[in-house]
Amino acid sequence: MKNKITIGITGHRDIVQTKELKRDIYKYLKKLVVDNKKAEIILLSPLADGADRFVADLFLELAWEYKNLKLTVPMPFDQKRYMEDFDPQSKEEFLEYLKVADEVIEVENTEGCNYKSVGVYVADRSDILFALWDGTFNAKSGGTGDIVKYAKEQGREVVHFLCEREGVFS
Numbered sequence: 444m445k446n447k448i449t450i451g452i453t454g455h456r457d458i459v460q461t462k463e464l465k466r467d468i469y470k471y472l473k474k475l476v477v478d479n480k481k482a483e484i485i486l487l488s489p490l491a492d493g494a495d496r497f498v499a500d501l502f503l504e505l506a507w508e509y510k511n512l513k514l515t516v517p518m519p520f521d522q523k524r525y526m527e528d529f530d531p532q533s534k535e536e537f538l539e540y541l542k543v544a545d546e547v548i549e550v551e552n553t554e555g556c557n558y559k560s561v562g563v564y565v566a567d568r569s570d571i572l573f574a575l576w577d578g579t580f581n582a583k584s585g586g587t588g589d590i591v592k593y594a595k596e597q598g599r600e601v602v603h604f605l606c607e608r609e610g611v612f613s
Contacts, residue, residue, distance in 0.1 A: 450570070453562055455575065571599075
């Protein structure tokens with residue numbers, strides 16, 4: 444049994460948040476927590492709108508019962524600059540998350556794109572990377588597909604939760 448398990452999150456900002464998706468992620472997280480009660484379990488979430496906060500909410504729900512869970516927030520910019528990317532309500536929510544975070548980190552831009560840098564940071568430090576993703580590789584640097592591809596190339600375990608996106612119809 445490991446002493447520490449780190450879960451990273453990558454995903455779309457515009458996921459369709461279904462009951463099934465919530466159930467599947469919660470079930471996976473709960474099993475991981477129950478099977479590893481003596482391990483510190485860390486969630487790395489940049490807390491962008493969408494997938495990042497969706498998983499953070501489920502993780503924090505479990506943290507009320509299991510005290511070995513920790514939230515770490517790697518940010519692509521300093522807090523003031525990062526919050527410029529959020530609408531007013533999202534900014535307020537972000538500040539509430541920061542109040543319960545165990546650690547907040549400003550990630551250095553090592554990839555020529557701050558968002559790619561934070562995605563690579565999360566992937567590199569994750570034992571398990573949750574990908575809330577529609578499965579599309581759109582060649583967008585730092586996008587979900589790009590980070591999933593990178594993580595797999597690095598031999599990381601990627602757990603793919605197939606997601607529909609708002610406004611995207613198949």
